[in-house]
């Protein structure tokens with residue numbers, strides 16, 4: 001068992017300095033992918049990677065890697081990291097904890113003069129958040145072979161700029177081919193973004209699995225008419241049917257599987273006027289659970305409700321599943337390594353599921369993968385008020401250090 005510890009003050013200083021980049025008045029950061037602030041954050045990171053002696057490479061999609069050699073040059077590396085792009089006016093912790101935590105782990109190995117057997121590679125994935133360019137987790141997705149590079153390059157933001165143009169503009173279209181290397185394992189430290197660790201009163205979460213989800217795009221087409229003279233029985237109201245579906249989503253989540261969650265997050269009503277019956281409504285449904293069969297059943301039930309609602313109201317209806325991702329378990333060996341690392345570091349831990357997607361999901365497809373969560377106060381994230389106690393970040397980073405040490409010396 002290692003008695004080495006990270007340097008919490010050095011880490012804190014670096015964390016605060018980093019979060020001055022793109023800082024907002026309300027205490028968050030605004031560093032969406034490939035923005036000027038995201039470039040400044042990347043520049044700072046590359047500078048720090050080089051300062052601690054890492055061999056830096058940038059791949060074609062803008063993923064940034066820093067490598068510290070081990071004693072065995074032929075061994076597959078232990079890879080760990082996260083992302084530094086943010087939501088628009090997002091929080092200071094999401095992603096940053098995992099990348100700067102990784103850098104702190106490297107420095108801890110350096111300070112203690114520990115030579116690992118395997119090389120260590122830390123990474124900041126490109127465009128994890130997917131707010132400016134969809135889909136999310138694009139950098140890790142291309143790396144893992146889930147998306148092809150040309151598809152990613154062609155994604156556009158709201159102003160019609162392509163991902164490729166913006167990547168070139170900020171100088172981060174690197175030369176390293178973006179393809180999966182042989183990786184011994186991938187570990188990611190991240191804030192939980194949910195309430196469970198705080199409720200459990202522990203600092204460390206071993207992530208067992210990730211929720212699967214389905215995204216539906218629904219359009220109801222009825223008939224616009226005057227809100228006054230049109231009697232109720234003559235209406236074909238696209239919004240009235242939408243409210244039936246909204247109630248059904250709540251009903252389904254209450255009756256199918258304990259961890260099922262459902263959200264109607266986007267609704268566009270046309271013509272959206274106070275005295276006109278809604279002619280057309282376009283809306284989305286997001287259904288998630290750690291159990292794929294539960295997602296299947298929920299999707300079936302919601303689809304049925306959509307058809308019934310359209311029928312009742314006399315509407316044309318179109319329902320398309322635009323995205324389906326299966327629930328997935330993380331590698332058992334990695335989960336156990338993280339749990340052992342938590343015990344070694346003297347922290348209580350609990351095992352939990354991740355409701356949100358992370359770069360680790362895609363890495364899980366190409367290498368044994370594990371995730372460490374630290375608590376999010378009030379379960380809040382993707383907002384400027386996102387907060388995690390420094391003691392908890394230190395705990396998660398200590399666990400990451402020990403997990404990496406175990407994996408890299410085996």
Ligand SMILES: [Zn+2]
Pocket residue numbers: 083094095128190
């Ligand atoms: Zn994140």
